Amino acid sequence: MALIVAGAVLAPATAAFAHGGEGANVTSYRTTISGVSSPMNGLTVRTVEGGARLELVNNTGRSIEVLGYSGEPYLEMRPDGVYQNLSSPAAYVNQTLAGDTPVPTTADVTMPPTWQKIASGTTIRWHDQRTHWLGSARPPQAVADPDHAHRLREWAVPLRDQVRVFEIRGTLDYEPPPVTWAWWAGAALLGVLLTALVRFRSRLVGPLALVAGLTVFAYAVMRGLDGAGWSGVLFATGALAVGAAWKHPPFFLALSGFVLAAFAGFGSSDAFLAAVVPAVGAGWVARACVAVTIGAGGALALTGLLRMRDAVQEPTPVAAA
DSSP states (O other): OHHHHHHHHHSOOOOOBSSOOOOOOOBSEEEEEEEESSOOTTEEEEEEGGGTEEEEEEOSSSOEEEEOTTSOEEEEEETTEEEEETTSTHHHHTTSTTOOSOOOTTOOTTSOOOEEEEESSSEEEEOOGGGSOOSSSOOHHHHHOTTSOEEEEEEEEEEEETTEEEEEEEEEEEOOOOOHHHHHHHHHHHHHHHHHHHHHOGGGHHHHHHHHHHHHHHHHHHHHHTTSOOOHHHHHHHHHHHHHHHOOOHHHHHHHHHHIIIIIIGGGGGGGTOSBOSSSSOHHHHHHHHHHHHHHHHHHHHHHHHHHHHHHHSOOOOOOO
16 A cells, blocks of 8 residues: 555654653663662652653652752642752753753752752652663663663662652663564555455445544553653544544545544554553554554555545436437
8 A cells, every 4th residue: 555655764763850851762772660768658650651651640648859969859749739959960861761962060969959849749750860861872782682671770760758759760771673574564464454354345444434533532641641641643633533423425435544544643653663651551652553553544445446446437327419
């Protein structure tokens, strides 16, 4: 299918927040939380955005500090909101996933904290260099054996409750990429099969459009639950496909299929490139959603085009003399 082939060629090769910064990208590095060294009722932590950030929820009614890279106060979650210490270098280093924001000379761990309120809730998300693989070069283990998973290190992020220090603990692993060409081939084959199916069983066009739309909704929810944000593009394209399930004149069918494949399918095809996808659940489930979206969207688009062609070629009835 021309649409799927074009997408394969053009596909990319590649709460409250303590600060801005990028996240929610596919990656080969899995950040996993093992637990909290001294659990507290009302204190929960998880990774979000495919491991790009940690999310801490403090419903203990107590002030809990997150300590920076030199043990200085960095974040403080108080009953009235979340505060950031502008004297902590971590307040600047953690602005991006790469940690490349310059640290001003005013940020000095020996200085008293300079607290700035950044949120009113009880939830905070932040990048933490201790949980990431830093730099663009792959770890030596992955260079030597790129086809197998490797434990890179165990990590800890210290917290403080008044004078008591405890830790969020976890692990960082390298995971090999999926077989990218196989996912693209599967999406293309699915598109061809679905096009042939609805060509000979035209009544299945509606159910196909419905399944395609629901698949996009499922992927959008999986990303949203992982903290990657609720994508308006995914929900809009999913709604367009669901609409095509009820009324599908040829032009609308072709348009909705193209939009579905191009924006929801090809736009999410980075899921084929790396092991860790910013979505809840197993990575293969997210990739399957993307593959189905590409295949089903391509099938709907091509079916609409074929029906428009058939309508043009249909002979005009000759009036009786």
